[in-house]
Each structure stands twice: as C-alpha cells, then as structure tokens.
Amino acid sequence: MTNTHQIAFQGERGAFSEAATVAFFGEQVEPVPCKDFETVFEMVTSGQVNQGVLPIENSLGGSIHRNYDLLLRNEQLYIIGEVQIPIAHQLLALPGVSLADVTTVYSHPQALAQCEHSITKRLPHVTKRIPTYDTAGSAKIIKEQQIKNGAGLASARAAQIYDMNILMTDMQDDSENYTRFVVVGPEPIIPTGEAKTSIVFSVKNVAGVLFKTLAVFALRDIDLTKLESRPLQGKRWQYFFYLDFMGSQYEERCQNALNHLQEITTYFRILGSYPRGV
C-alpha cells in the first residue's frame, strides 16, 4: 500500500461508486476500481486498500442483495460510514460530436431503462440502444473505439475522466433516484454525533418472533430505518434479518436493546456503528 489512502470500489473509473467514494472521503484519496463486489471485499480484507465503498440500496431498484450477503460472509469487516448520492445520468459524447450525430445510446441496461422516456422524448435521432457492463464503461468504450455516432449515459465524473462532453444533463426519468453506499473497513469506529447501527441476525422460526424482535427497539423508543430479509442457506424459508437503527452500540439504551435481542436470536452480529449520512 502506498502512503495515499486507497479506497476500493466496483466498476470502471468514473462509476457512481467512485463518485460516492469522493463524496465521502474527498478528492485526496485514491479510488481503486475493482471488477466485482467480491474483489472490493477481498481488497479490504487482505489490506491491499484501506477501505471499500459498496452500494447497498437504490431508491428506485431497492436493496443490492448481493452486498448484504457479502457483508454477512466477510466477518472481519465493519461498516464505518454511509453516504448517499443522486444518480444523475449525463449524456456523454466525444469532443466534436453534436446531438444531431447521436443515433445510438450506450449504457448499463438499468441506466438505459431509467432514462427510456427521456431518450425517446429528448433524442429523436436515436434509433438504437446498446447495453454495456457498466455506466462508466459506456464512456470508456466510446472513448477507446472513438465512436462518433454514439453517446453514453454515465456520471458527470466519467465525462471528466474520459475527457468527453456532456451533451445533455439529467437524463433520468425519475429525479428521486438516489443510491446509498456503505463504507467498510477492517476496524470498527466509535461514532460521535448522530449515529446509526447496522446488525444482522436470525431467530427461531416460532410465532410472533419478528414482533418480539421489533419490540426490543420500540420499547426503548429506538427508531428503525431499514429491515431487510435474506434467505438462510440450507434452511428452507428461514431468513437472516438485516436491521438499521438510529443510535450507537456504545449508548447504554442501545446496548440494553442489543442484549435483549440476543435473548431471542440464534445468530447475531453487529456490522457497525457509524455517523449517519446526509
């Protein structure tokens, strides 16, 4: 590891995960692109980078379940922060290319879907959409192959990195398109100020058990911000629950709640307490 603070993220340079990395850490860190989420976890676990930034939930698409599963599997890592950024898709093209030249739009299938109405309405010359593996990847392809009749849908950051022009801004059909990211590291932190805590647990499959679980928090006026279930492998129709609540595991009220919760769980782990993202 160099002296620079290195942060692993999934995707090409200019991906929204890189934008989230910079939004959280600032420009002085070195974002390290990784081919998939597993690699981000491996890079942090092995100490090749300092921390990792992972998308956990999108306001339109819902939870990114793969990362919930990987948080469970990577027991040595802790959530140390969260950050949310707007997913604003810009229409990027090579310098010299104008709107009238663009007949093909390239991007990740989800980005193409999120901009479908805009493409039809605002880009009457476009007759073709080509799916790519990544939003920033669409910019990279256009740059490398010097495609003159195409444009990509990607972040404003991708325009900077690949030295391309933004022909049209905010192509997303729904403006309430946000992604929430978690920052993971090898050491837990003790947050100051307004904090959140993420936990994962499983419970016995008995009547009313989820109600009892939530009572642990409700009886102490602890506010929940998220409850997600994922299948427990090898146990048909049983689940792990991922729960986020307002407060830190180092506050007595929350400690009491977590002790109470462990009276009814069969598996229990604190993923981390961290400052609430804004």
Next chain:
Amino acid sequence: MTNTHQIAFQGERGAFSEAATVAFFGEQVEPVPCKDFETVFEMVTSGQVNQGVLPIENSLGGSIHRNYDLLLRNEQLYIIGEVQIPIAHQLLALPGVSLADVTTVYSHPQALAQCEHSITKRLPHVTKRIPTYDTAGSAKIIKEQQIKNGAGLASARAAQIYDMNILMTDMQDDSENYTRFVVVGPEPIIPTGEAKTSIVFSVKNVAGVLFKTLAVFALRDIDLTKLESRPLQGKRWQYFFYLDFMGSQYEERCQNALNHLQEITTYFRILGSYPRGV
C-alpha cells in the same frame, strides 16, 4: 380461449414454472409459455388465459422482486394459490450422446452457478460452460442445433418435451433448492381448510410504525410467514411492505386484524387468500 384451461408461465416449454403449473393444476391444463413475467400478467389480465403461475421466492436466491412489483401494479389480479417445487437440475443430452462425449454444459447462468461444484467433480471432460437465456432453453438449443458434444441443465420435464436423455440426475450442489410460486387469476377465491393471505401496504414514516404493524397480528396470535419490503417509487427510503400471514381474510380474527392495520396504513391492498401450499 379454447375449452381447455390455459395457464400462462414465463419461460420455454419444460421450464420449472411449467413443472410448477402441472404440480398445481395437474396434467389436464394447457401451459402457455410467455417470454417474460410482464406477458404472463398481461395474458391473465386480458383474459387470453385463465390463470398465471409466477415464481415469487427461491430458498437460495431469495425473493423474485420483479414479481412483487408486478403484483402491486396489476390491481385487477388476485393470488388464488401457491405451490413449491424442488429445483432439481438434470443433465440432458441428445439420444446416442454419452457422458464421455460431453465437453460443454449449457444452461441459465444461475443454474450453472448452482451446479458448479457438481460439474467440476462429476464431469471431468467438461471444459466449457455456455450461458443460455433459460434452463429449458438450453435443452431446446441442443435439440434444434443437434449439438452432440454438449448437455443442458434443465428439469426432468424438459427431457420429456424435447425427447432427450437424462445422463445424470440432481446436479444442484445444494439439495435445499426450492422455488415457491403463486397462482394469479382475475377472480379472488374463498379458501377452505388451512389458508394463507398475502397483503401489501405502506405506512407513514414515523418511529415504531413497523412494530405497530406487526402488533396487529401478534396481539391476535396470527402467524406471519413472510415480510418483504420494496421501494416506494418517488419517495426516497420509503417502502411498500408485502406480508403473508396464516389465515383467511374471511375469518373474523383476520378481518379484525386487517381493519386494525388500515388504521395505520397509507396504502393497503389484499392480494388474496388461498389454500396453503404443501
């Protein structure tokens, strides 16, 4: 519509959804293959078929969120039944092809992943995996293109339909691989015997509201079997909740619970009451 009872499902003939259709209705119905989930919903809504069968949850992969979203959107349809079947991947090849001839395995990427360990261990001659759009589609491709050095991973039903041989059974690495399907139709039913009810609702974003929601059921000893959240479009970090409970909406106890629930919901809909699947 013909006189035969027609049931829409997603996938090629021989797909696991077709096996689920037959497991629920018996062999006398006519399964109608559809290219995607949306088409299944459309076929039922427009009356082109009698009912539809849709996967809703897999014991390894979790909920099929797309179908939860489509249940919400298709307000004219009701859940009238459920069925779960084991997902057993068989190795299918053309007649005359033996295990020693097989160097390539074709199937849906998820099926290839679910059988990866088995392929490596039990099929030493295999050097190549080719992803296809569908498990049964892999059998169809091998049949149509008369591929002699390849085998597909698909259901036993696909072997019958495409007249292929099963070279090896139960290729899935994890035997607890089950998928639960719901049956949807244009009219609700009144179930007799042990029943389940599925509902969808949203609540005000206030402290303890999910606890109050579950109290509605816990205070009446109504057992929950599933709770799933999906994003509420246009409202950042707010959710629809999909909840299954034991009992029928026509039982007084459950009616009271549902009336009580509507005191705290901002949106509420009963997807259906139906006999519990075995």
